[in-house]
Amino acid sequence: MSQAEAQGLADHQQRDASTLPRTRRAGLGGQVRQLLAVAGQPLPYLVLTAIFAALLLAGVAAANFHLAPLSYSAAAQAGAAEDLAAGHHYAVFDLNLDTRGLRREHIARLGAAPEVAVLGASHWQEAHADLLPGRRFYNAHVHRDYYEDLLAVVEMMVRHDRLPRTLIMSIRDMTFLPEQQRTDTLWLTALPDANAMAARLGIDRPRPEIRPLRRWLGLLSLSTAWDNALRWLLADRRPGPVDQPSLPTLDVLQADGSIRWSDAHHAQFTAERREHQVQIALAERRNRPLTIDPRGIDAVDRLLGLLAGRGVRVVLIHPPFHPDFYRQITDTPYGAGLLQVETVTARLAAAHGAAVVGSFDPAVAGCAPGMFIDAEHSSPACLRRLLDLVPGL
Secondary structure, three states: OOHHHHHHHHHHHHHHHHHHHHHHHHHHHHHHHHHHHHHOOOHHHHHHHHHHHHHHHHHHHHHHHHHHHHHHHHHHHHHHHHHHHOOEEEEEEEOOOOOOHHHHHHHHHHHOOOOEEEEHHHOOOOOOOHHOOOOOEEEEOOOOHHHHHHHHHHHHHOOOOOOOOOEEEEOOOOOOOOOHOOOOOOHHHHHHHHHHHHHHHHOOOOOOHHHHHHHHHHHOOOHHHHHHHHHHEEEEEOOOEEOOOOOOOOEEEEOOOOOEHHHHHHHHHHHHHHHHHHHHHHHHHHOOOOOOHHHHHHHHHHHHHHHHHOOEEEEEOOOOOHHHHHHHHHHHHHHHHHHHHHHHHHHHHHHHHHEEEEEOOOHOOOOOOEEOOOOOOOOHHHHHHHHHHHOOO
């Protein structure tokens, strides 16, 4: 090859090398322009947006699941129940958790059937075993219960042969409230248990169990995930088993099924707060008619028949309201509804030989204003007076 030919080949290779980066840059720029062009088209843009939103929601759900395990994780509930059944207490940030799931796991692990058990809503959450010294006591309360919960928790007890000798069954103002008037979804997590009991009782219209999926929508709350994350990061103590019955900053689930407030929560239960809560409750309920679902009456009627057939002594009991609330609600549509609920309770008790004690009227048990933390949640002092009304306890 001549010197001229060699120089020409070298110049050609240099030109190729010098143009290669520009070619690559042009190719990359073309890809970016293509992606932007695709994003500018409606359908691909919507697909990309949907994928991004799905990933974001999945991340939020995963965060809520892991940061609030007692609300969503059966495994976490089982772990806490193991500690409770072993006689330990369990500390939690607060009581906004799935009490029904926890109850399901705890009852399955009870070493023996209790002598006395109380069934009801959070009105009974502070009923501790030391209110009945010398008795094997279990507090089976769940938050904001309805008649389905009475079926569900009794089903849990029947399933594991843990029915008590005496069952104190609380009938609150909204026990028989129709489903379409309920504003919460907590009760849905016990629906499978309620349906199992409905089958035992021959109720031919069980509720579709797909509806508990509504409870899982709480996993998608970004604000909840943020609050939970801050709580875990800033806490001076984390949830878990403890031997102390109460703590400064964490509420405690007791081994007997009851709860004890943290010192921080107790400090918030002032007379001013109590009065404010009474006024809020009056404004919300004063003019609201209290509807009773006949299906609920029929379900509880059949449940009482089953319990009587198994030799369980049933005591029906009404949790009282704060005296100021009850006095001002008496001559209202809601007050008329309370009287109807008490009438239904008396009729059910008479049909099955059950006892009825207490009243929505706090004067019956002698519960004073200072024995309440709000319009309807009373202290152990008031609950002790209610239990004193139960014959034979």
